[in-house]
Amino acid sequence: MSQLDAVTLEVIWNRMIASVDEAAKAIVRTSFSTLSNEANDFACVLTDADGQLLAQNSGSIPSFIGTLPATVRHTLARFGRDGLHPGDVICTNDPWQGTGHLNDVSIVRPIFRDGNLIAFAATASHMPDIGGRIRSVEAREIFEEGFHIPLMKILRAGEADQTFFELLRTQVRTPEQTEGDIYAQITANYLIEDRVLAMLSEYGLKDLSELSLELNGRTEAAMRAAIADIPDGDYHYEMQTDGLRAGAPFTFALKLTVRGETVHFDFTGTSPEQPRAINCPFCYTYAMSAYAIKCALLPDIPNNSGMLRPITVEAPENSLLNPLPPAAVGARASTGHYVPILAFGALAKVMPERVMAAAGSPLWNCTQSGVRPNGQSYASNLFFNGGMGATVGSDGESVISWPSNLSCTPVEVAEQYAPLLFHYKRLRPNSGGGGQFRGGLGQDVLIENLSDSPIAVTFMAERTRFGAPGLAGGSDGEVGSVQIDGVEADNRAQHHLQKGARIKIATPGGGGYGPGKERREEDIKADHFFGYVEKD
């Protein structure tokens, strides 16, 4: 039997994915961060000796597409092959070389066999705390955002750098838990190494180079073939979003160039970077661009580098989508989540049936801090999602996280943790953009402050001025809004609320698809019957 036929390759690929999935379960099991263990806000990968991705854990969210292999390549560039030794562990949370913000720590472990560097195990995970301001878009520079770890060895030949860990423990609010989570990652990386070495022995392979060529080659060919089906051309899309203050919206611009078997993103024309933590480092912009292409063309094929090779991205320096140090980047998602929408808008010019109308994303949140009756201070962070966009053949799903995958906090848990009373949390009728296929609905939530002492409240809210655009003749989704005691509130400012004050959050609906007059009679009836659409 030839060594790498259709069966052997599939079996070995499965085995490599299982090895990173095993590492992922080890992280879920042992990490303190609820973002890791409930929201899959982490990633585990295996790359070859050149930093080409071979396998990524199945559940990892789109933000991590391509980021860890890039971190591995930065590691190679920084230390060189000769500068890496068995037992070394490299760490960084640099937003530009890592995942786009300081909260994620990336850990890289070189894997050796018979003294030769043959692969890398790498993981990235959201820390319980990294110091700096808590979840605020207020930061002007990255220096305010927490402990910044340059690409460095934190274990040398298995020996931990105590200076590093002592510094880390001093800089964060949860020293034991942050350090514990980094060790959980180190353990996960070791597990990947163990599994990969066992697999190579079992199949009598010297290293991963032949596998990498074959797997990435096949995937690249499939992606190239899928791109080749798109007519060549330059496809433009432009969209405005809320901006930081009324009357000064941001512009996002994309020229998507399809030439033969390649696709190129050019974000020239996008607004400049801002003195707030909403800037989106290039690695995140790239991840979101690649995510859009994968959704549209090859949703079912596991991630690897071959898939990414035909996709190139450029964005002007010092723009929202390519900020440079020392820009603040903590809330990069509230900008980056617009990127796949831009890609779909451009692709819709030639292949509307493969994409989705805009979603009522990016994600919303409401952070409250105050003092409990017993004198303890608390901070509570609630997430809210809008509706998904419609696609050809299907209404958008209502109230769902996209493109990320963050759960909401149950009302019962939120009320147990903080002195709040929810009056309702319900679907928001009429918020989905109309069309042959309707956009998903957002939600209406009314929350009352039960605390005797005042609480401070901040928001992350988007699409309060510009609704999610419809596609192919579909209407835009309804804009979202934040009201305090019945009055529209400035969602970029902090508010201090007295007992009894009421916050009303209405998240945006998704855009519709296709002209409304084409909507089937029974779907219109069903919308009214179920109250998804209410007559005036």
Added chain:
Amino acid sequence: MTRYALGIDIGGTFTDVVLFDTEQGRRLTRKTLTTPGDPAVAVMQAVDQVLAEESIPPGEIERVVHATTLFTNALIEHKGARTALLTTAGFRDSLEIGRERKYDLYDLAAKKPRQLVPRDLRWEVDERMLADGAVHRALDVAALDDIASRLDGAGVTSLAIVFLHSYRNDSHERAAGERIAELLPDLAVSLSSDVAPEIREFERASTTVANAYIKPLARDYLNALSERLGARDITAPLLLMLSSGGLTHVGEVRRSPVQMLESGPAAGALAAADIGRAEGLEHVLAFDMGGTTAKLCLIDGDEPEIAYRFEAAREKRFAEGSGLPIRISAVELIEIGAGGGSIARLDGLGLLKAGPDSAGAVPGPVAYGRGGTAPTVTDADFALGYLGAEGFAGGAIEVDLASCRAALDALAGQAGLTPEQLAWGVHDLVNENMASAARVHIAEKGRDPRNYTLVATGGAGPVHAYYLAKKLGIRRVVCPRNAGVASALGLLLAPARVDRTAAFAAELDDMDWAKLEAAYQGLEAEARQVIADTGKSDARVQRLADMRNIGQGFELVVNLPTGPYSHDSGANLAEAYARAYQTHFTRPPPNVPVAIAAIRVRLTAPVEAAVNDLAGRGVQSSARSGRREVYFPEADGWVEAAVLDRAAMTIGDEFSGPAVVEEPESTMVIGPGGRFHVSANGNLIIELPEAAS
């Protein structure tokens, strides 16, 4: 004189019946096709046949134990009752909003799992509890009259009532339930504080709604089955298998049928645990492979582990998150879309895939000659010689080997492989899929597969066990007699069991111990009553609690020392928590106060007539039934292997591979270098050779 126990397991395709002679350790088994329209028909048919076989008087049956996938199927096929949901005003959409997550990250038309109650059947009533259980707004009882008439008008036959914070204070749910029952006495009512009294409104609602959805069905079905058994003079009490691996009486399941969703898989795990116990094995990986899925369950010590949440009715390729969250006690196991019917094909990259799509029972594998055209895992197993066409399934199925080979050859041509490479590829790949899922699950539990013994059951389990074990680095496989009906046998082993839970929020350092003790005793009294109604008296009590360090977003379920508790119990409970934490996180807990979020009790009472010899004993002398060409990759191809008749093997017999051992319900495959013998318990014990590398 009563000496027989009857086990009945209704699966999606087959209904298995086992009649066990508790005096002589003999069993009579019967496998028959399930009759979905009226499942009792197949049951009675099979029961009549086993009774007739040895003219056993029905009066000699001392107990009947039953498991069924009927309720799970009703959820999957959306064939339950017309169900409504009544919620706190402002929250009727909680069920539809869910946790706002998607289970497929790359599907732009992604949908949440379809809910069982549409929006027009979800009503609200004015009432509100606070998080501490205090009444914020009184229940508007008068409004229930109007709701009742609307329920009636809409033809609703079952109602779920889910109010916010009812796990802390159930008085509004109870009052509403009682009022509605007065107005509509025929309506089935399920209260969330009764079915799943746990915090998190969506998961509690999902569980309660699922319960309501199957409640009328469960009532009618159990009544019908009891009647028909009675009509055959089988008067022994009907006991039912719970997802937790325990037994209960019919009344308890009528109240809360959702507890029975995983009854079949639980019975399979119990059987494997018992086989492990008999063979003195500390670590067992139970492997049950049937027509559409495979189930794997880790058993450390004597019992399968229990999880307190699972998903029912997964919609997409068994994907995590694509099912309905159910909060009950259930044997912890993983289910994979890998079975004999799994279809082989080439994907867009030209790589071979096996499953998760299945040919099911209809049209089935090509070899069954019932219209199947897509090659399946079973077809590959025939082509490799693992399954024998002659006398397959006891002669019930005429095997069409020519069509089977033709279908495989066509796929081999497309893949550029020889027919043997392709067939072995399908066998190997489905094993790899199961091994991958097992590795990930085992990693999740922080264990090492090499410490386990694989116990193979189900029709396809023994066929795939040898090479699955090899992939996992497992050196020993155990295959019981009648492996194909092991779940029905497992039913006869289950203890009576009750699990109960209640909310209880308090910090250990600041505990009102009298209140905690009273809460545990309250739950225990409730559970004891169910045990008594099941016909048992002495129950073993295990106390548990959901505990966490303050500030953590998740709880561990911790086994606690026995009560009663008093003010000096604090250190013991803290120690129990620290031990559980160390096991789970592989490090000691942080120095932060510990809190209890909920308490649980588990009562178990073993069956009186211990069925300690399920493994059975062969009595005839050893005899080979022949030889055939079988494909083994480590022998570089076709080998003439021994074909052995399981029924003819005797305790102590020793053999070496390559070989296949045939039973009517299944076939055990042993590769070259493997050695096997029949243990004192009548099980086949297969030792794999040490890995070549």
